[in-house]
Amino acid sequence: MERTVSAADAMVTAPGTGTPLLDGMPRQRTAPLPVAPTPPRIPAYAPAARPGARALGLLPTPADTPFTLGYAAVLVVTSLFARYADPSLVHSLYQESSTDVVHLVRSPVLVLVASALWIAGGLTSSYALVFLLVLPALERRIGGRRTAFVFLLGHVLATLATEIPVGLAVLAGHLPGSSLHRLDYGISFGVAAGLGALAGLLPPWPRRAVLTVFGGILLADLIQFTDPLSNWGHLLSLAIGIGTWPWVRRWQRTARQGARAHG
Secondary structure (H helix, E strand, O other): OOOOOOHHHHOEEOOOOOOEEOOOOOOOOOOOOOOOOOOOOOOOOOOOOOHHHHHHHOOOOOOOOHHHHHHHHHHHHHHHHHHHOOHHHHHHHHHHHOOOHHHHHHOHHHHHHHHOOOOOOHHHOHHHHHHHHHHHHHHHHHOHHHHHHHHHHHHHHHHHHHHHHHHHHHHOOOOOHHHHHOOOOOOHHHHHHHHHHHHOOOOHHHHHHHHHHHHHHHHHHHHHOOOHHHHHHHHHHHHHHHHOHHHHHHHHHHHHHHHHHHO
8 A cells, every 4th residue: 555645744854954945856055053143242341530540640659650759758858957957057068068179079979969969949949840740750661760860860970061171170270269169969950861861752742842941941041141050061961861862762662561561
């Protein structure tokens, strides 16, 4: 007895899909299996930084500017002492700390260090403000030891470059012997060198603006001829800072690479 096969029974379906295929036809394409959509990745919630937090992040901290804050603390102490101590004692200390020719010949290292412990004009001096703006920014970019090196480089070289000609002029008879005891102390040479170095790490337009404004102020002081040796020293120390651009740029790259490696 023959079994009658209906068209529905003879229908062949695609494996795993149930899709009917035509019997007796060549192999036909089948629709791919449906794939469940991948749920979108939801990023972790990161709250936006508050404006106050961003502003606080610009302030120097002991972690990122130890040299600047430590040095600033010393300068605050010496400035308060100079303001409230006996004037005759303060003047005597200024004289002993002066980087004049006589002291440079007797004890050059001691007097070069001691002269950098005072701020000429005290805490209200313009160089005190520049110190607080420039040195933290430079230290964050190249580190504390390198910032100290730039500061001392400007302080020492500009001092020697202005005082050695005085000694030679006295020996030649062009200046009186009293010029050997000239009162000279303060942080201005080191600060000017730091500003010159920092300018090399800025974008072109801010760099030009900083150098134009600060250089113009120094030139105006020199034209007034009130203190030509100090005025020349400030220009020299600014030029010394500019001369460190290859170093500070390389140091900044090194510091960034180190930060990425530890991050």
